[in-house]
Amino acid sequence: MKKHNFNAGPSILPREVIENTAKAILDFNGSGLSLMEISHRAKDFQPVVDEAVALFKELLNIPEGYSVLFLGGGASLEFCMVPYNFLEKKAAYLNTGVWAKKAMKEAKAFGEVVEVASSAEATYTYIPKDYTIPADADYFHITTNNTIYGTEIKEDLDSPVPVIADMSSDIFSRPIDVSKYICIYGGAQKNLAPAGVTFVIVKNEAVGKVSRYIPTMLNYQTHIDGGSMFNTPPVVPIYAALQTLRWIKEQGGVKEMERRAIEKAEMLYGEIDRNKMFVGTVANKEDRSRMNICFVMAPEYKELEADFLKFATERGMVGIKGHRSVGGFRASCYNALPKESVQALIDCMKEFEALHA
Numbered sequence: 060m061k062k063h064n065f066n067a068g069p070s071i072l073p074r075e076v077i078e079n080t081a082k083a084i085l086d087f088n089g090s091g092l093s094l095m096e097i098s099h100r101a102k103d104f105q106p107v108v109d110e111a112v113a114l115f116k117e118l119l120n121i122p123e124g125y126s127v128l129f130l131g132g133g134a135s136l137e138f139c140m141v142p143y144n145f146l147e148k149k150a151a152y153l154n155t156g157v158w159a160k161k162a163m164k165e166a167k168a169f170g171e172v173v174e175v176a177s178s179a180e181a182t183y184t185y186i187p188k189d190y191t192i193p194a195d196a197d198y199f200h201i202t203t204n205n206t207i208y209g210t211e212i213k214e215d216l217d218s219p220v221p222v223i224a225d226m227s228s229d230i231f232s233r234p235i236d237v238s239k240y241i242c243i244y245g246g247a248q249k250n251l252a253p254a255g256v257t258f259v260i261v262k263n264e265a266v267g268k269v270s271r272y273i274p275t276m277l278n279y280q281t282h283i284d285g286g287s288m289f290n291t292p293p294v295v296p297i298y299a300a301l302q303t304l305r306w307i308k309e310q311g312g313v314k315e316m317e318r319r320a321i322e323k324a325e326m327l328y329g330e331i332d333r334n335k336m337f338v339g340t341v342a343n344k345e346d347r348s349r350m351n352i353c354f355v356m357a358p359e360y361k362e363l364e365a366d367f368l369k370f371a372t373e374r375g376m377v378g379i380k381g382h383r384s385v386g387g388f389r390a391s392c393y394n395a396l397p398k399e400s401v402q403a404l405i406d407c408m409k410e411f412e413a414l415h416a
C-alpha cells in the first residue's frame with residue numbers, strides 16, 4: 060500500500076534526494092569510497108558545501124553581507140547561540156508556542172527578556188498581533204511557523220529592532236525578505252534534509268557586538284571565518300540538503316514551493332471546514348499554517364477520534380496524530396509532500412463522514 064507521509068519532523072523528503080544520497084553513501088562521485096568515509100576537507104567535498112551555500116543564497120535571494128552556515132546542535136542549540144551572540148542587555152520575544160518558550164528560557168540566562176505578547180492562554184491557536192516591541196531591545200525573536208499548533212507568520216514583519224527568526228519548519232516554503240532579519244535559523248529535518256544539520260543565515264556585521272566572551276564553538280564568527288568547516292560538519296545531512304536545494308531549484312524555486320503549499324493547504328482546510336465531523340483548531344484564516352494543518356473531531360463526534368486515526372492509518376496515512384499537547388490530528392504538508400497525498404487524506408475524511416455522519 061502506498062504510504063502518505065504526513066510526519067511533522069523528521070519528515071518527508073523528495074524521493075530523488077533520498078536516492079542520490081543513498082548512492083553517494085555507497086560511492087561518492089565515483090571515488091570508490093563512501094561519503095561517510097572521506098574527509099570533510101577532501102577536495103571533492105568542499106564543492107558540496109560551496110554549492111549548498113550558493114543555492115541557499117540564490118533561492119532565498121540573500122543579499123550581500125550575509126553568511127550561510129551549516130552547524131550541529133539543532134534549532135535547540137540556536138536558542139542559546141542567538142542570545143549568546145546578540146543579547147547585550149534586553150531582547151524581545153513573541154511567545155507563539157513551545158519552541159518560542161524554549162528560546163525565551165535560554166535567552167533569560169543572558170539578559171532581560173521581554174515577552175511582547177503570548178497566545179498561551181488559548182493553547183497558542185492564534186498569532187498575537189497587537190504588541191509593542193521595545194525600541195531599546197537588541198533584537199526581536201519570532202518563530203515563523205509553530206509546528207505543534209499549526210499557526211504561521213507568513214509575512215516578514217516590520218520591527219524597530221533587528222528581527223531574528225526560527226524558521227525550522229517553513230524555510231523554503233515562500234520567498235522571504237532576508238534583509239529584514241539579522242539571523243534566520245532552523246533544524247533541517249522539517250523541510251530540507253535529514254536531522255543532524257542546522258542552517259543559520261546571519262548578517263555578518265551584526266556579529267561581534269556583545270561584550271561577553273563567547274565559547275569558540277558557540278560564536279557565529281568562528282563558523283563565518285571557517286566556512287562551516289571549523290570542525291567536522293555533518294557531511295551526510297549537508298549532502299542531502301544540497302540534493303533538496305537542487306530539487307527546489309529544478310521545480311521552480313521558492314515561489315513555486317509557495318504556490319504548491321497554498322494549493323495543498325487550501326484543499327485540506329477546505330475539507331476540514333466543509334466536513335461536519337472535523338474542526339480546524341486555528342480559527343483565524345490568516346494565522347493558519349500551510350505546513351502543519353491541525354484539526355480535531357467536532358464535539359459531537361469526539362468519541363470517534365481513535366476510529367478515524369485507525370481508518371486513515373489503514374488507508375496509508377502516516378503521522379497524522381496530533382501533538383500530545385493539542386490532540387486530534389496534524390497533517391504536515393511540507394514541500395516534498397505531493398498533492399496526491401493531501402487528496403488521499405481528504406478522500407479518507409469524506410469516506411469516514413459518509414460512514415458515520
Ligand SMILES: *Cc1c(COP(=O)(O)O)cnc(C)c1O
Nearest residue numbers: 133134135158204206227228246
Ligand atoms: C522542530 C523544531 C525545533 C527543534 O529543532 P531541533 O533541531 O530538534 O532542535 C525548533 N523550532 C521549531 C519551529 C521546530 O519545528
